[in-house]
Amino acid sequence: MRTLTVYHLGHIDYTSAWEMQRRLARQRSSGQIGDTILLLEHPPTITLGNKARPEHIVATPAELAARGVVVVQSDRGGEVTYHAPGQLVAYPIFKLSQHGSDVGRYVRGLEESVIRVLAGYGLTGERVNGLTGVWVRGGAAKICAIGVKLSASGVTTHGLALNVDPDLSGFELIVPCGISDRGVTSLAVELGKAPPMAEVADRLIASLCAIFDLRPVNALS
Template identity: 40%
Template sequence: MNKKIHLQDLGNKDYKETWDYQEVLFKKIVDIKLEKRTNPELVTPNYFLFVEHPHVYTLGKSGDMSNLLLSEKQLEAKGATFYKINRGGDITYHGPGQIVGYPIVDLENFFTDIHKYLRFLEEVIILTLAEYNITGTRSEGETGVWLDVGTPFARKICAMGVRASRWVTMHGFALNVNANLGYFDNIIPCGIKGKAVTSMHVELGAAVDEEEVKRKIISHFAILFEANFKTSEMLRQFE
């Protein structure tokens, strides 16, 4: 099993371009897995992309269009784009000040359990938030990381939605660090009515060093998944 993960920070990158590139990496891993049937000595690679997107709303394959509260003209006026995509979950927002992480990994290199994978992703964020004295937790039946679950003040700080096929993953998580939360007013986040969203900035009352948060995320991911990260040069053609 290959537990090495190629890490790349793409900076600020268009959502569709990044999605297309995820698909390239995803297909590469799946193709190697298929070839392994006749050549079992082949090793599948793993990738982890950090990215920040310009304002965009994305709707998962099980999502409801009515959860987008803007018309096409209103989207354009706000400088935002919209995509229906092939991950699980409903609608969410991505934008500046948000750390988005896309693990594109072969789970057969780690463990073959999608439920465990999602819980581990949540735990990575929960442990990261704890380093800032923010108590993140899970909300039963609602993927992602929340604060003050079970109270009238429950609010979501990190959304998650993944796709997996042949034990290969794509898409991932979006942690609100310094994000402009006003953009969430234009959707029913994750299709869940009556619950708010928040950010590390709001909770702490001050801007947060996003590079430091990324380092903490990678550290916790490496421990939980027993993985080794390597800063990758192989994705430079995408920059």
């Protein structure tokens, strides 16, 4: 069984994590490393995917500055999303040819990993036809956003952001994922209490490894 090297990075700014992804993706492409994943939390950050529209940031620059929110144009797929402490972010650096060579199947696998984590907490995670991510309450509220990129050499970057216990008011600064008629929620809201972030991270890694047939190994740094 192939291994999955897991980096637990704690709190790290978006651009630093992005640069680390790009470095690891080059190494994965050349075969220097195997499949790898970064687990982390970002400071308040709005990211724009390749389908994002500027009007989906509804806050003014002054409001963003007052809240200490930075805006980054990313190269991932998808639209606009919000990151903040209390949100578990996972960036898999996978060689897709070893996982079916199908981006859609890969994204469904990421969704399934979160659905299994939610099930472990007694929640029913769902997909919404035509949309990406994981939802609860019959699709009324999104709990996990997903946006990925596939390099020319077939290596994935970016990934998923699962709301454990972030300040959800930050999502009011944007039109989350360009969807205006559905809400955003978190494990803390749905359960009445936030589970420990480390516990959620461990469960997510276990789910991902089960789905993609990998064995987790913690990175040395």
